Amino acid sequence: MKTIDRVRLASLMEREQKKFVAERPKSKALFERGRKSLLAGVPMNWMVKWAGAFPPFVREAQGASFFDVDGHRYTDFCLGDTGAMTGHSPSATVKAVExxxxRGITLMLPGEDSIFVAEELQKRFKLPYWQFALTATDANRFSIRLARQITGRPKILVFNWCYHGTVDETFITLERDGRSGARRGNVGPPVDPSVTTRVVEFNDVPALEAALAKGDVACVLAEPAMTNVGIVHAQPGYHAALRELTRKHGVLLIIDETHTICAGPGGYTRAENLDPDVLVFGKAIGGGIPGAAYGFSQDVADRIVAGQNLEDCDVGGIGGTLAGNALSLAAMRATLSKVLTKEAFDRMIPMAERWTLGVAKAIAEAELPWHVTQLGCRAEYLFQADAPKNGTEAHDAMDFELERFMHLYAMNRGILLTPFHNMALMSPQTESDDVDRHTKVFREAVRELVA
Ligand SMILES: Cc1ncc(COP(=O)(O)O)c(C=O)c1O
Structure with missing residues (x-):
């Protein structure tokens, strides 16, 4: 197997940085102007993380691609980190939103769209009752609050190196000595997260059992396959054990489908026949218009209703003035009924297979100890030979320098991957030519690396 020569990597990176800057004078000028009014020159702090010296500023996006202000066209495999998994500005969603x-954007009153969307979610996920929020983060936060309320227990349990949005309780990591503490980079945690949270490795049944047996956990918040530290698949039998142990210890199981909706119209839950107590689905649900949904089993719904307090329900910590607004719900109705359909997944999933096969072949040709994996219409390469079993193994394989090079090389050749790891997502408009262009660029990048 070949290894990466770090001196060579640094010199290739320098060449790519120069190319990126030289070919994007308008983005550079906007970034310099932005630095005088925006913190670090960007509207949201993550946007500084792109591999170039500045992010490309976008002129317009449509379907599976976008143009930057300098006129470069990019095939978009980032798709707003899943927010635009529908493809950019899908026409059915745009029409409904227009x-x-x-006819009214937000009212603090329900309309028929809310019932239509809840009925559609019932069919997809087999959970009877639904509520809406503006973001998946909020839907997760509200689900956790409700789990605490109805179980009377203080803690939650998450998997090491998970990501569920900016939910305070989840920014915890497990150290190698078995202790847990604030995740690196955790900005101003309100309390030490080990006060609120237990953390175990994904796929580790004995650790899960030991943590739940303590009797203080209200809920497990889980992605059914981890997607935010590279993709980590559940091992055979793991979901059955997770469900059995949560039931045995009276713990609610919250499945966060925000990314794993890539597995099909009913997400991983339907594809693998899971049976969660609560399910969260955000980001792509409204084609990029802010909105998220969370649904409950009959039992959970009954217990929530039994504890509801009419007089104080607006100040209890669950809500959001704009949550469930008419615009979000119109966007969700159109997106679910006309865009993220079974037919769309029937196109998207084979595209991800094609992407995975192309990358696997190029990795084999270059004799690199890397690995590529797929989950529905999402695929990802990792800088290690074998599939990781848990968050630590996946995190150990991360290589910030190498990742930035691969991303910048791709961007310079009109391809955008998600900025946080090596993930590619297919939209209904992604074509085989787009996928093959990625394979070609990926092959060129690895050839240069090992030359
Ligand atoms: C699995 C998962 N859940 C929830 C979220 C939070 O989504 P948002 O940032 O839109 O609130 C994310 C964001 O990446 C996510 O990956």
Missing amino acids: EQAR
């Missing part, structure tokens, strides 16, 4: 925007 029509609704003229």
